[in-house]
Amino acid sequence: MKKTYLPRRNALLTVRELSWGARAVLLVCAVALVRFALPNVFMQIAAPFLGVSASVARASHAVINSFSSTAEQAAENERLREENVALVAENARLTKQSSQSVVETNVSTTGASRGVVAQVVARPPVGPYDTLVLDQGQSAGVSDGMEVFSSGGVPLGVVTGTTSDFSRAVLFSSPDVQTAGWAGERSVPVTITGRGGGVLVAVLPRSANIMVGDFIYVPGPGMLPIGVVARVDGDATSPAVTLRIRPLSNLFSLGSVELRTTGVGQSVEFASSTAP
Amino acid sequence: MTRLMACVLPLVSALVFPWQATVVLALGAAFFEPLMPLATGLLLDVLYYVPQTTLWPRFTLFGALVSVVALVVRSRLRTRRTS
Numbered sequence: 036m037k038k039t040y041l042p043r044r045n046a047l048l049t050v051r052e053l054s055w056g057a058r059a060v061l062l063v064c065a066v067a068l069v070r071f072a073l074p075n076v077f078m079q080i081a082a083p084f085l086g087v088s089a090s091v092a093r094a095s096h097a098v099i100n101s102f103s104s105t106a107e108q109a110a111e112n113e114r115l116r117e118e119n120v121a122l123v124a125e126n127a128r129l130t131k132q133s134s135q136s137v138v139e140t141n142v143s144t145t146g147a148s149r150g151v152v153a154q155v156v157a158r159p160p161v162g163p164y165d166t167l168v169l170d171q172g173q174s175a176g177v178s179d180g181m182e183v184f185s186s187g188g189v190p191l192g193v194v195t196g197t198t199s200d201f202s203r204a205v206l207f208s209s210p211d212v213q214t215a216g217w218a219g220e221r222s223v224p225v226t227i228t229g230r231g232g233g234v235l236v237a238v239l240p241r242s243a244n245i246m247v248g249d250f251i252y253v254p255g256p257g258m259l260p261i262g263v264v265a266r267v268d269g270d271a272t273s274p275a276v277t278l279r280i281r282p283l284s285n286l287f288s289l290g291s292v293e294l295r296t297t298g299v300g301q302s303v304e305f306a307s308s309t310a311p
Numbered sequence: 312m313t314r315l316m317a318c319v320l321p322l323v324s325a326l327v328f329p330w331q332a333t334v335v336l337a338l339g340a341a342f343f344e345p346l347m348p349l350a351t352g353l354l355l356d357v358l359y360y361v362p363q364t365t366l367w368p369r370f371t372l373f374g375a376l377v378s379v380v381a382l383v384v385r386s387r388l389r390t391r392r393t394s
Binding site for chain 2: 054055056057058059060062063064066067070081084085087088091157160161162163164165166168195196203205209210211212
């Protein structure tokens with residue numbers, strides 16, 4: 036008589052019956068547990084993997100640029116040089132303005148502390164929330180509320196979380212982040228709203244007469260430019276216009292940033308309250 | 312092998328490629344493994360979510376929603392095949 040063999044079934048689900056998707060979910064849950072229980076250990080393990088994206092981006096740029104003609108590259112190089120010269124000049128003018136306003140308000144600059152230089156471990160567009168992961172933390176003197184500056188001194192965002200060796204910063208372009216600032220040469224007060232992907236917008240009355248090419252400033256200290264008005268959108272019958280702002284710094288290719296305490300964190304509003 | 316690649320590619324892409332590419336890969340993986348959008352969204356939020364940006368971890372929620380849809384579609388297709 037033929038015997039029918041029936042394998043003993045366990046009341047609990049055996050590992051063999053789990054799909055690959057279920058195993059992936061369990062793996063990610065374990066990773067999440069490490070992140071919340073041991074955030075510094077998690078960042079130390081994850082940092083090399085997060086840095087892979089920068090290496091891949093650099094390699095892909097090298098491959099893509101190898102197909103460009105020399106003439107195009109030379110023209111682009113010249114345009115970037117001119118832009119850089121203009122920005123340096125503008126920065127110098129603003130620095131002078133800033134020092135004058137600091138003197139007028141009797142704020143001493145002799146005690147100004149130098150910033151902490153940090154390498155960017157992860158940046159947009161790999162990260163979807165317009166945040167930076169930096170390789171300096173509490174042990175280097177980084178604390179919540181410090182402002183993040185690019186290598187050219189352009190404000191980028193605010194530090195919102197720190198561990199012993201790493202920190203996270205939310206960029207001004209992060210979705211729904213609102214920053215108080217000024218627009219144009221007449222320093223019209225404006226609220227700058229992030230839209231993600233490095234995009235900044237602001238809504239102003241049409242009577243403010245902000246034009247394409249006008250600079251947008253944020254505090255920290257004095258008035259520092261963070262972007263240029265790239266487009267002004269608005270219905271002809273509407274009393275308000277929407278400014279589309281192009282950041283001065285390329286957020287997608289940040290290598291290192293400087294962290295300084297400027298007090299500007301108080302003028303940045305986040306969509307939610309600070310949660311652990 | 313296809314299922315394994317469908318699971319591995321979105322998770323690797325979350326570390327290497329822009330998040331838009333990760334989303335596309337996760338949606339493609341949903342045809343083979345319905346839980347992959349959830350796993351991918353969860354990984355993106357584990358790596359990059361900061362409470363100060365948005366109230367909820369959006370990618371986990373979107374991934375869960377897409378996974379539920381993929382599971383429902385898959386069960387309907389299986390019912391059709393067996394009937």
